[in-house]
Amino acid sequence: MDAERKNDMQVTRWPILIGTVIVMIGLGTIYTWSLFNQPLEDKFGWNVGAVATTFSIMSFALSLSTLSASKIQEKLGIRGLLALSAIGMGAGLVITAFDTELWMLYITAGIIVGAANGIAYMTTLSNAIQWYPEKKGLVSGIAIGAYGIGSVLFKYVLQFLIEHSGVSLAFLYWGLISFVLLGAGLLLVRQAPVLEAKKSAQQTATAERDYSVKDMLKTKEAYFLFFILFTACMSGLYMIGSVSNIGISLAGLDAATAANAVALVALLNTAGRLVLGAASDYMNRLKVVAGALLITAIAAVVISHVTLNAVLFFISVSLVAFCFGGNITIFPTIVAEFFGLKNQSRNYGIIYQGFGLGGLSASFISGLLGGFAPTFNLIAILCSLAFIVALTLHVPEEKAAVRKEEQRREQYRKRQAY
Numbered sequence: 001m002d003a004e005r006k007n008d009m010q011v012t013r014w015p016i017l018i019g020t021v022i023v024m025i026g027l028g029t030i031y032t033w034s035l036f037n038q039p040l041e042d043k044f045g046w047n048v049g050a051v052a053t054t055f056s057i058m059s060f061a062l063s064l065s066t067l068s069a070s071k072i073q074e075k076l077g078i079r080g081l082l083a084l085s086a087i088g089m090g091a092g093l094v095i096t097a098f099d100t101e102l103w104m105l106y107i108t109a110g111i112i113v114g115a116a117n118g119i120a121y122m123t124t125l126s127n128a129i130q131w132y133p134e135k136k137g138l139v140s141g142i143a144i145g146a147y148g149i150g151s152v153l154f155k156y157v158l159q160f161l162i163e164h165s166g167v168s169l170a171f172l173y174w175g176l177i178s179f180v181l182l183g184a185g186l187l188l189v190r191q192a193p194v195l196e197a198k199k200s201a202q203q204t205a206t207a208e209r210d211y212s213v214k215d216m217l218k219t220k221e222a223y224f225l226f227f228i229l230f231t232a233c234m235s236g237l238y239m240i241g242s243v244s245n246i247g248i249s250l251a252g253l254d255a256a257t258a259a260n261a262v263a264l265v266a267l268l269n270t271a272g273r274l275v276l277g278a279a280s281d282y283m284n285r286l287k288v289v290a291g292a293l294l295i296t297a298i299a300a301v302v303i304s305h306v307t308l309n310a311v312l313f314f315i316s317v318s319l320v321a322f323c324f325g326g327n328i329t330i331f332p333t334i335v336a337e338f339f340g341l342k343n344q345s346r347n348y349g350i351i352y353q354g355f356g357l358g359g360l361s362a363s364f365i366s367g368l369l370g371g372f373a374p375t376f377n378l379i380a381i382l383c384s385l386a387f388i389v390a391l392t393l394h395v396p397e398e399k400a401a402v403r404k405e406e407q408r409r410e411q412y413r414k415r416q417a418y
Contacts, residue, residue, distance in 0.1 A: 012190070013131045017139070019188025020128045021146040023082060026181030027089075027117050027124075028150025029174065030058060031269070032158050034244050034262055038255065039167040046102050048245065049367070054110045055241035056363040059233075061114030063356025066122040066349040073123045073345070078191045081123055086182035088116025093175030097168045109171075120182065121147070122352065125332060126345040130192035133341065136333045137285070141277020144329040148270030155263045210340035216347050219396050221338055224389050226354045228289065229331055231386040233358030235296050235379045236324025238366065240265060241359070243317055246372050250303065251313035261317055268318040269325035276326025285330050285337070290390035292323035297383035299323075304376035328355065338395050 033055040041048045073081045092112035099105045125143050132139040157177075161170035216222050239246065243265050247258035272292075280288050299319040306312065335348045366375040 015188045016131055016190050017128060017142065019185045020124055020143050021185075023120060023124050023182055023185030023189065024143050024146035025150040025153070026178045026185065027085075027121055028147035029154040029158075029178055030055075030062075030113065030117055031148070031151030031240055031266060032154050032262065033058070034241055035155065035159055035162065035259070036167060036170075037242075037245065039162050040105070043167055044100070044102075049363075050102060051105070052242050052245070053363050054105055056237070056360045057106050057110030058114035058117075059237050059241075059359030060356035061111045062118035062121065063353050063359075065115040065118035066352050069119040069122045069349060070345040072119055078123060078127055078189055079186050082120055082182055082186035082189065085116045085120035086179050086186070089113050089120075089182065090175045090179030092116060093171050093178060095175075097170075097172035097175070099168075122345060122349060124189065126348070127189065127192050129332060129336070129344070130341065135281065136336065137281035137330065138278050140332055141274045141280075141329050144277065144325070145270050145273035148266060148273050148325055151266035152263060152270055155266055159259070210342035211338075211347065212343055213346050213350055216339045216343075216350070221393060221396055222351065224393050225331075225335065225338065225351050228293070228386045228390055228393075229327070229351060229354035230358045231354075231379075231382045232289070232293065232296070232324060232327040232331075233355045234362045235300065235320060235358075235383060236269075236328070237355075237359035238362035238375065238379070239317055239320050240269070240324075241363070242372075246303075246317070247313055250372055251308040251310060253310060253313070257310065261314065264314060265317055265321040268321040272322035272325030272327075273329040275322075277329040280330045280333065285334050286390050286393055289327050289330055289334070290387050292327050293383045293387040293390060296320050296323045297380045297387065300376040300380035300383065304373040304380070 034052070037048050037051045040046055040051045069081070072084065076084065089112075092108050096105065096108040096113070099108055125140065128139050128143045129136050154174075154177075158170055158174060161173050165173065211219075243261045244255070244258040247253040247261050248255065251258075253261075276288055276292065296319070299316045302308075302312065302316050308316070331351070332344070332348050335351050336344050339347045362375065365378065366372065369375050369378065
């Protein structure tokens with residue numbers, strides 16, 4: 001990259017980051033879903049657990065749609081893809097306002113909204129990282145942090161709409177607002193120049209690790225990363241989707257107090273994205289993830305085994321939210337470091353299926369185990385295992401280099417012995 005083009009990139013990429021933030025705020029509104037569980041049960045008589053399953057379906061559809069995001073972006077460009085997402089998410093929520101059956105809710109709010117959200121989330125995030133290759137952790141934290149800010153802001157907006165307009169009209173207004181936010185953001189977002197992104201990549205340690213999806217899937221590291229992300233997302237999404245209900249059931253909170261947990265979780269989720277995302281630029285990223293998993297395991301044990309009061313409940317769920325937000329922020333950069341920037345969207349799209357499967361499996365596992373407490377027991381066990389894996393995992397080339405160095409030293413010791 002010559003000096004003139006580099007200077008041009010420095011000037012133009014700030015509006016792109018602002019547009020990314022606006023888009024992510026609109027996408028992040030789905031994290032307010034638990035506000036709708038009780039109102040939908042009250043209006044239609046649906047079981048609150050069955051309604052909460054919508055968020056699991058939404059999370060699964062979100063992650064699954066990321067697999068096709070790169071192909072859509074290649075055909076439509078980043079702005080065309082975001083326009084498609086704006087239409088899909090807006091229309092899905094507007095149609096949800098007219099749902100009268102639970103299966104309709106699963107299709108409109110679960111599948112349609114989740115899929116529209118997923119294609120925009122993955123491509124917008126990857127595009128922002130490519131514009132800022134020298135600040136991957138920070139920019140990833142800002143982008144994914146904005147996703148969390150959407151849930152913080154819209155907790156109050158949507159709660160007001162539910163109380164004053166009813167749950168069905170709240171969906172309609174939500175759809176219109178999300179359409180406007182995504183539409184406004186896409187006007188500022190621009191496609192990251194491919195050549196510049198490649199040159200930036202060549203200046204980093206990831207230059208020699210441009211794995212294709214096929215090559216990545218031949219490494220055991222890909223499956224370990226999938227397991228870690230699955231575990232982190234299972235714990236975080238399970239709590240986010242049912243946090244108010246968990247407060248009522250396990251901590252004995254009233255509905256109004258438990259609803260405040262939605263805003264607190266959203267706030268700490270966002271804080272984790274910003275704090276741990278920025279910290280990961282200066283620390284070993286997998287060790288940051290390992291620390292977050294350990295804290296999550298401890299919080300899960302407290303939730304499932306300790307008699308909770310309001311303070312202990314809020315502290316525990318805040319820790320889980322903070323760690324979850326940090327983990328999913330750091331993971332795109334970890335995947336880039338392990339397998340390169342060239343195929344980042346495709347490679348992370350595969351690993352990111354841990355997000356959807358984690359969210360989807362949590363609801364079903366909870367039903368099989370019989371409630372919140374035993375589910376958090378399982379989460380504590382899985383997080384402990386993932387903690388160990390994260391501490392011992394290395395970039396494929398680094399692991400080979402370490403082994404080679406150990407062999408060299410062993411051979412040297414043998415020669416010295418003779």
